[in-house]
Each structure stands twice: as structure tokens, then as C-alpha cells.
Amino acid sequence: MNDVKLAVLGGEGTGKSALTVRFLTKRFIGEYASNFESIYSKHLYLEGKQLNLEIYDPCSQPQKAKFSLTSELHWADGFVIVYDISDRSSFAFAKALIYRIREPQTSHCKRAVESAVLLVGNKQDLCHVREVGWEEGQKLALDNRCQFCELSAAEQSLEVEMMFIRIIKDILTNFKLKEKRRPSGSKSMAKLINNVFGKRRKSV
Numbered sequence: 001m002n003d004v005k006l007a008v009l010g011g012e013g014t015g016k017s018a019l020t021v022r023f024l025t026k027r028f029i030g031e032y033a034s035n036f037e038s039i040y041s042k043h044l045y046l047e048g049k050q051l052n053l054e055i056y057d058p059c060s061q062p063q064k065a066k067f068s069l070t071s072e073l074h075w076a077d078g079f080v081i082v083y084d085i086s087d088r089s090s091f092a093f094a095k096a097l098i099y100r101i102r103e104p105q106t107s108h109c110k111r112a113v114e115s116a117v118l119l120v121g122n123k124q125d126l127c128h129v130r131e132v133g134w135e136e137g138q139k140l141a142l143d144n145r146c147q148f149c150e151l152s153a154a155e156q157s158l159e160v161e162m163m164f165i166r167i168i169k170d171i172l173t174n175f176k177l178k179e180k181r182r183p184s185g186s187k188s189m190a191k192l193i194n195n196v197f198g199k200r201r202k203s204v
């Protein structure tokens with residue numbers, strides 16, 4: 001069984017728990033305890049594979065630690081970065097998180113393949129008080145090789161489910177790429193033996 005680890009990050013009150021709980025239970029509860037972090041587990045069957053999905057939903061971070069993310073970056077295979085379309089400061093926070101994830105020393109040295117990231121503009125039902133345009137979200141995502149969508153955890157169960165499935169599929173694609181790029185020990189050894197002995201045999 002494949003383990004897939006997903007971290008849902010974003011500013012305070014953007015709807016990280018609402019999205020996670022909506023995906024796991026198809027329900028929107030309204031108020032969520034925000035003073036403790038959670039790791040949820042779910043078994044999924046996707047693309048012919050059994051998956052053990054773990055979703056990390058942090059409690060709101062204290063200001064000083066908000067961009068350190070060191071443990072999340074090591075732990076997660078992919079990230080859902082959430083902002084609230086009616087709150088510009090949450091968009092700035094999401095941007096800083098994406099830059100942190102895409103920092104060269106984070107994305108290239110530690111990982112053979114760039115992490116899958118999906119940027120989500122949540123609370124689309126509040127579009128009458130919108131502060132962040134759809135195009136801005138789309139551009140931030142495109143510029144940083146992320147997927148993008150806008151939705152409402154409050155009103156759109158199916159869209160939330162499709163959003164999670166999309167990022168999980170991206171993570172699975174990355175697993176396959178990593179597998180391809182990993183030098184296979186036995187293949188390399190066979191190549192080496194062939195190069196050395198194959199050539200000698202020819203010259204005799």
C-alpha cells in the first residue's frame with residue numbers, strides 16, 4: 001500500500017480544517033477547534049492502487065515560526081496551500097508559503113522531484129466581498145508551478161473532493177517520476193559488467 005502524506009497549510013481562519021473535514025466526511029460543520037494540530041488518516045482506492053492517505057492540518061502557527069516549515073517540508077509529499085478570497089493578507093501569507101516550499105535549497109537538494117502544490121482560494125461563496133481576483137491566484141500558481149482552484153468548503157462538497165483527488169494524483173505522478181529517476185542498482189551493475197567484460201571479449 002502506498003503512503004501519501006499531504007499538508008494543508010495557510011493563514012489563520014482560511015478554512016484549512018473546513019476543507020479537510022469536508023473531504024473526509026462530506027460535511028461542513030462551521031466551527032472547528034483550532035488550538036491543536038491533527039493528522040487524519042483515510043484509505044483510498046485510486047488509479048488501481050490502495051492508498052493510505054495522511055492529512056496534516058496544523059493549528060494556527062505563532063507569528064515567529066510561521067515560515068520555518070522545516071518539519072512539514074520533510075514530512076509531506078504534497079501541499080494544499082489555502083487562502084481566503086475575501087482576505088488579502090491571507091493571499092500574501094499563501095504566497096510566502098509557496099516561496100518557502102519552492103526555495104532552491106528546499107526543492108532541489110532534498111528532493112529528486114519538486115513537491116506537488118495546489119493553491120486553493122477558499123470561501124468563493126463570499127465573492128461579493130472578494131479582495132483577491134481569480135487571475136491573481138492563477139498567476140501565483142502558474143509562476144510557481146502549482147495547480148490552482150477556487151472553491152467554497154461551505155457550499156461545494158464535490159469540488160472539494162475533486163481538489164483533493166487532483167493533488168493526490170499529482171503526488172502519485174511524482175512517485176512514479178522518482179522511481180524512474182532512481183538509479184537501479186542491479187541495472188547499473190549489469191551495465192558496468194557488460195561495459196568491462198563485453199568490450200574485452202570483443203578485443204580478444
Ligand SMILES: Nc1nc2c(ncn2[C@@H]2O[C@H](COP(=O)(O)OP(=O)(O)OP(=O)(O)O)[C@@H](O)[C@H]2O)c(=O)[nH]1
Nearest residue numbers: 012013014015016017018030034060123152153154
Ligand atoms: N463563508 C465561508 N466560511 C468558511 C468557509 N470555509 C471555512 N469557513 C469559516 O471560516 C472559519 C475558519 O474556518 P477553519 O476551517 O477553522 O479555518 P482554519 O484555517 O482551519 O483555521 P485555523 O486552524 O484557526 O487557522 C470558520 O468560521 C468556518 O466556518 C467557506 O468556504 N465559506
